Amino acid sequence: SSELTQDPAVSVALGQTVTITCRGDSLRTYAANWYQQKPGQAPILVVFGNNLRPSGIPDRFSGSSSGNTASLTIDGAQAEDDADYYCNSRDTTYSHVLFGGGTRLTVL
Amino acid sequence: QGQLEQSGAEVKEPGASVSVSCKASKSAFINSYLHWVRQAPGQGLEWLGWVNCNSGDTAVAQKLQDRITLTRDTSTNTVFMELTRLRSDDTALYHCTRDFRNVAFKDWGQGTMVIV
Numbered sequence: 091s092s093e094l095t096q097d098p099a100v101s102v103a104l105g106q107t108v109t110i111t112c113r114g115d116s117l118r119t120y121a122a123n124w125y126q127q128k129p130g131q132a133p134i135l136v137v138f139g140n141n142l143r144p145s146g147i148p149d150r151f152s153g154s155s156s157g158n159t160a161s162l163t164i165d166g167a168q169a170e171d172d173a174d175y176y177c178n179s180r181d182t183t184y185s186h187v188l189f190g191g192g193t194r195l196t197v198l
Numbered sequence: 199q200g201q202l203e204q205s206g207a208e209v210k211e212p213g214a215s216v217s218v219s220c221k222a223s224k225s226a227f228i229n230s231y232l233h234w235v236r237q238a239p240g241q242g243l244e245w246l247g248w249v250n251c252n253s254g255d256t257a258v259a260q261k262l263q264d265r266i267t268l269t270r271d272t273s274t275n276t277v278f279m280e281l282t283r284l285r286s287d288d289t290a291l292y293h294c295t296r297d298f299r300n301v302a303f304k305d306w307g308q309g310t311m312v313i314v
Contacts, residue, residue, distance in 0.1 A: 123302040138302035
């Protein structure tokens with residue numbers, strides 16, 4: 091088994107670009123997915139397969155991955171992007187799933 | 199009406215068991231893996247396990263493997279999560295969610311609050 095590590099908190103000025111990272115051995119093999127969660131709501135998938143966006147997700151959200159690190163970038167952060175962000179992937183056994191601890195993004 | 203509809207909130211004594219159901223639309227059930235994810239108050243997301251809705255095969259998180267059972271009923275397109283020997287740290291919002299592609303979860307149930 092393994093784990094996914096995220097920075098607990100990140101802040102960004104309104105309109106600026108921010109990158110949230112997720113690190114783990116499983117990311118060398120398996121793709122990362124990213125979720126946005128606001129208080130009292132279920133998570134929303136914003137990026138899957140490292141760099142694909144579901145329909146309806148603004149194109150300011152993008153993802154990338156290299157080695158053991160996956161990244162979620164918000165290009166031109168908006169006030170409504172203020173939320174918690176989680177990464178997930180399969181673990182090294184393939185059959186189990188990992189979630190990162192989450193990153194609290196504050197848009198200033 | 200969402201694709202995944204969960205049963206209502208539960209309040210249980212420590213040591214008791216709880217069963218949470220998740221009824222899926224036919225399209226969300228067939229050929230799907232349905233997963234369970236929980237979130238304790240103020241905490242992050244924790245993966246609990248999955249059910250292959252076709253075969254009934256399951257996989258569960260190692261830390262819960264002696265207390266959690268996942269099943270499905272193909273006649274009602276429903277999956278069930280049973281958690282036994284409940285403890286206070288099992289207090290959480292429990293979600294079922296469908297594997298969209300390689301454990302990317304796009305559809306989520308509304309959540310079931312379990313209070314121990």
